[in-house]
Amino acid sequence: MMSSEPIAQLAPGALRALCRAGEYRSPTAGACLGYTQANLVMLPKAYAYDFLLFCQRNPKPCPLLEVTDAGDPCPARFAPGSDLRKDTPRYRVFSNGQLQGEKDDICELWSDDMVSFLLGCSFTFESALLAAGIAVRHLEQGTNVPMYETQVPCAPAGVFRGNLVVSMRPVPAQQVPAAVLVTGRYPRVHGAPVHVGDPARIGIEHIDRPDFGEAVAIQAGELPVFWACGVTPQVALANAAPELAITHAPGYMFVTDVPDTDIAG
Amino acid sequence: MMSSEPIAQLAPGALRALCRAGEYRSPTAGACLGYTQANLVMLPKAYAYDFLLFCQRNPKPCPLLEVTDAGDPCPARFAPGSDLRKDTPRYRVFSNGQLQGEKDDICELWSDDMVSFLLGCSFTFESALLAAGIAVRHLEQGTNVPMYETQVPCAPAGVFRGNLVVSMRPVPAQQVPAAVLVTGRYPRVHGAPVHVGDPARIGIEHIDRPDFGEAVAIQAGELPVFWACGVTPQVALANAAPELAITHAPGYMFVTDVPDTDIAG
Structure with a gap:
């Protein structure tokens, strides 16, 4: 450069x-x-x-x-x-x-x-999270966000089909509502989370072994919060x-x- | 029936x-x-x-x-x-x-x-307007909402092109912000208005002669508020x-x- x-x-x-x-x-x-x-x-x-x-x-x-x-x-x-x-x-x-x-x-x-x-x-809503005082773990770590293929099927269209891929960010329980509201203001960049809490409910077996990106620790008092992820269309493309x-x-x-x-x- | x-x-x-x-x-x-x-x-x-x-x-x-x-x-x-x-x-x-x-x-x-x-x-957001205490003139009159073809071009796509068509509802000046916020909550039914006030700014010459539907009176203290209208695709279809x-x-x-x-x- x-x-x-x-x-x-x-x-x-x-x-x-x-x-x-x-x-x-x-x-x-x-x-x-x-x-x-x-x-x-x-x-x-x-x-x-x-x-x-x-x-x-x-x-x-x-x-x-x-x-x-x-x-x-x-x-x-x-x-x-x-x-x-x-x-x-x-x-x-x-x-x-x-x-x-x-x-x-x-x-x-x-x-x-x-x-x-x-x-x-999601870079757009991560800026909004930071501005709202909500720390973003993988940014602190300097790693790529952890992403998981769920067992939630997308609505197919012609030759494109596949499961929803989500990204995960641990959020302190008391900040979960703010994280939902802040990202909900950005429907054109994935919007509000699709799931909060138990990863198994959306078919994620190993939260410490993401399918894409790198794992982050979920600390005491934090909940894993899951957002729809832009890797989803790449899975549909591969299919x-x-x-x-x-x-x-x-x-x-x-x-x-x-x-x-x-x-x- | x-x-x-x-x-x-x-x-x-x-x-x-x-x-x-x-x-x-x-x-x-x-x-x-x-x-x-x-x-x-x-x-x-x-x-x-x-x-x-x-x-x-x-x-x-x-x-x-x-x-x-x-x-x-x-x-x-x-x-x-x-x-x-x-x-x-x-x-x-x-x-x-x-x-x-x-x-x-x-x-x-x-x-x-x-x-x-x-x-x-727009039936959806009209219900929301009424629930927020904002009267809807054409419903009071029992007539169809007045609609106007503007001089604002839509973004063309292949064979589909045409100007934006808007519907108009007169709103008391002090209720204009509420009308914007209430309908802004419904992006999937046209969302917030596209214009408030002077019809000439979007190419409407005769507010008393709508291109579709029926005219309504704009009373003292009211502003005409314009929303994107579902007749727009019909104009593009005709083209x-x-x-x-x-x-x-x-x-x-x-x-x-x-x-x-x-x-x-």
Whole structure:
């Protein structure tokens, strides 16, 4: 990264320009503070209707921010002038549901047939939790949030189906109501929790062995609180196994020009 | 109507059964109080992606409640066991964007290629306004709400495009904040207003000559308050002119099993 400016203070357009120039290839947690970061999914048009319907039927794990026209690499509402093929720090490429590898830009895979979906990301509501005085354990630890595949089925849509994936944050019992209310204000980034307490009730057997991310300790007086997670559509994508799918690499999000405060419900 | 029970007290399933039996062919305002009523749009599958995307891009005028699979006449979430081909009291049939006529059921037009969309209806938030002590003029008058085509363009999606249509309710100035907050709790039925005050600012020249519905008086001390309106997708449908489109007849809504309180944001 060439800029000497701290990434927290960078404007989203400046960060995207660094990505485009190949000068920023790091995770985006803490970058461009106050601006909405997004999950990215790119699919051939033939899969776009089923995926859009899957998102419509499962808005908590799949909160759609913007859908581009086929072949248009610019999300004009969330990041005018941007190019989704180059402006994300790292991409993952899937073929028939299998990870083929990671790339810095995906121009060579792009065609007029590709549709891009931007989905809300929990970074937005974690900022809101912190602002409300609710500590976020995995941020304190400097690790990735623990995520679990539940036994709660999503509503299927065409070829897309799978169980709900949740992220977990331990919250002191007396702060649980505040955590619900604060995140409930952000329905476009997963919203209020889907479950509080006993992990077994949603089919999680081993809270200390997350399916994705890293475990965090649940201390005395805390309850595990579970939010719908943006990894859910990735599980549905793996099940659908389209011939081509492109996503951001986990933690390497697309940073938009829209302030977090603008997407509160 | 054969039942002697007042329609306000009927269960949604009972009202739908009367529709199906051909014994209820009236507007649904005031029916099954407390249950969500819905706008209905049915389209051939070839148009479903563009229409779904139009709704995603314009959620205030087009708040999607449920989308059925092609050929499935039952919205399993909002009205399990129902049949969208028969359980609405009156339908409108459009060919190439032109109204062909009204029907009591549309079974003969149905095919495995048809997709149904249920969209939120302002009846839900009008109940909430009344409960908050905010009078609703057109209900007092016993007329249809005044609606206006604005000069505010919707975000287009494929063949669907058009200007935003708004409904207007005069609200005493001191109650405007409450009206905003109360309806803002219902994002799935148009949510908070899109405009307060001067109609010319959104391209409405003659407040006394609505494009749809009937005029209401704005009294001294009141401001006109404008909400995104479910007629918007009908204008977009007319512009897209698909070979076949079926909707409910205005005011003759599909009544769901979901309580209004369940769709608050």
